[in-house]
Amino acid sequence: MDAVSLKNIHKTYDKGNVIAVDDVSFDVKKGELFGLIGPDGAGKTSIFRILTTVLLADKGSASVAGFDVVKEYRAIRNRVGYMPGKFSLYQDLTIKENLEFFATVFDTSIEENYDLIKNIYDQISPFNDRRAGKLSGGMKQKLALCCALIHKPEVLLLDEPTTGVDAVSRKEFWDMLKDLKQQGITILVSTPYMDEANLCERIALIQNGKILSVETPENIVKAFPVTLYAAKSDNNYKLLTDFRNFDAVASAYASGEYMRIIVKDEHPDSITLLKDYAEKFGNRNVEIKIIAPTIEDNFIWLSQKEANH
Amino acid sequence: MKQLFVFIRKEFYHVFRDKRTLLIMFGLPIAQILLFGYAITSEVKNSHISISDNSRDANTEQLINKIKSSSYFIVDETSLSEQEIENTLKRGNVRCVLVFPPNFGNNLLHSGKAQIQIIADGSDPNTAKTLINYLTAIIADYQQEISPAAVLPYVIVPETRMLYNEEGNGSLNFIPGVMALILMIVCTALTAVAVVKEKELGTMEVLLVSPFKPIFVLISKAVPYLVLSLANFTLIVLLAVFVLNVEIKGSILLLFLVSTLFIITCLSFGLLISNVTSSQQTALLLSIMGMMIPTLIFTGFMFPIENMPWVFQVISNIVPSRWYFLIIKSVMLKGLGFAYIWKEVLVLIVMTLALLGVALKNFKIRLE
Amino acid sequence: MEEKVIICNDLTKQFGDFYAVNKISFDVYKGEVFGFLGANGAGKTTAMRILCGLSYPTSGKASVAGFDVYKQQESIKKNIGYMSQKFSLYENLTVSENIEFFGGIYGVERSEISMRRTDLIERLGLEKEVNKMVGELPLGWKQKLAFSVAIFHQPRIVFLDEPTGGVDPVTRRQFWDMIYEAAAGGITVFVTTHYMDEAEYCNRISIMVDGRIEALDTPENLKKNYSASSMDEVFYQLARGAKRSDN
Known part of the structure; x- marks a missing residue:
């Protein structure tokens, strides 16, 4: 049985004028760490709200922990842990008060499922009497996770938990998720950051309400259909502009230190060809190599393919 | 239950x-009661008055000297002409004008009875009333002095007249008004927020x-504000009784019961507002527009409803605080019992049920 | 060799006995894309406020676009542009009105505004959207428009606060194209962010930890020096020991 399942889910807002979720289907297996990856406005939050039963889909069906999101919403509400995107706890309550409150709301106590949250809670319990409003971003996030876990949910739904959190806290957060997965909890997490995709077992790439692909991160990268070249020089901007004017280049875009280049026709000597061309136009210290595509490269490829349809 | x-x-x-909310909740009634209270009932001292003496005899002179020697009045002018009376009052130089008719002394000595006119600036009815009372007392005192034997007393009949607000409406009205206003702010706005x-x-x-x-969410939100509002109400009553010396003529129990009802009315309205808004600012704005302003305008404690155009009179009927105001006035100031207020109470109950019904019906178990 | 547009020497900002910014020194060159990184609470925002002429330092020296941060704050403000992910444009004004407004507050001549506006709209391909409310545009377009508006008055430096967080990758690439183009045109770009993938696009990066600059180099050299495979790792090594966090 799948822990989460969506079948042809549609959701529109503003009397059908804004399409938020467009025929989305995917399944999350029991005990899986599944990532929903896409930019702001892709429809991630709507999907989460449909799964947590606080929003009704226009069409399609979905289930969480084996229960239908419409008919059996009460059963779901007992079984999911949920961190909404803008969730920020009660700023004027202390760590302990927040946790106790959510424990009671879910009809349990901190002690009952202490094992589950122990590892996370131990990191913040020294500050038990500090108000949530006075905590750092990383600590708030840990507390929020504790609150979502307090009733030992079967499925954990985390909507953009790492947005606005610094790199150190983000890394710690993903480590915590891995721990939770070890304990058998199914986790569906969304993020706009492509670099976090590799930390999931499987991912769904989503844009404009449409799923572009559902795969393991490795397979998504493997499925990249063409060779990707990376290039840099003393003046990357000039090099980029020059390549864009080159007939043999299908697309060229900036991507950090090395820009990415895709050529129109694969050729064993593409590197030499590109290099010669670049040097002819006065670029110095040109370095060109074949590079493994990242999730982000794939996302760009897939969304451009989608756009050309 | 736990x-x-x-x-x-x-x-x-x-x-x-939340110190700020607390301050609003308990500071506001204190400030308002004291502000309204002292602006209205504080002792009037050194008030400027003018006198129009059309008689100029020994008696008028004695009486004027007596007034001058009291600590309450400063006499600016003693020979005001009749034409100047209104102008002086309009300019606000003096609060009150005392008019001796011609032949005041003659009338008093020969017929044993003389008239005197006191014209007060009624735009501030409470000050005006206080001044009139002081003046009448001084005149009565003088009357005693000149007729010690008291066989056939000389009688001075003061004829008082208030300009601009003839009935002197507004004396104690403000306390029920402030009650309605504060309960409204605390219950409606704070609950919605x-x-x-x-x-x-x-x-x-x-x-x-x-x-x-979900319904428990609403109940839990409402309960603390119900409790706090009752505490608040008690505070206002205590302030009124012990600081402003307002006498509560009717049943205190009845007062609390109807106030609880009104608090529930306001809470329901607050919950209703919270259902239809999603930001604190909108909620606050709606409570102010929807409740506070109508309370100020349509309850009759600042502006008499009878003087309003009929449209406004009709509108005033749907403002809950108007009914509460009537009830409180009847119970607290007039000492009337339930038999006299049941109609108003019924109106409030119906309003509350309607508001609560709509609020509960609209409460969403989902987001939209 | 190159012209320095930002010069900082022992710049310090103290709140009581708390050093929000503790003796930081660095230079930024003309046309450079400079990444200003740090964990939450490391002092990034405080430092950037000083450089934008919004707050006075406690001690140390700094100049921005040749103007002193103590005495010439007004001149600094005229010569910089600013864009953040949180606030950029007025959602309930049209594209055209936003351009006019921001051009206007920076004192660009009327005739000049309308000329540059036409040019800008054409470059962004927004001809059909000129009279649409900015709120109706897709996020990516808003972002690109916001950047164009931030450099509309042709400032010498533009400060970008987490400019591409949450934007889709295609738009992000286009956005960085615009940044590089601006930099190639001589505008210095100062990016504050705590997203490392944004950092990789910068020419040079400084990393702040607990009010100090702990590292400053090109992304390539940083990765080499810290034997890390990604900027994320470099950052993690440096910031892990941080004692401070935001409040």
């Missing part, structure tokens, strides 16, 4: 940790997803 208790306790934490805050924080979403019954 869940509900914990939830309500949490609400109390919110309230007691408290619920909407959860939406803004994103906690509402989590609560909806929890097994906690």
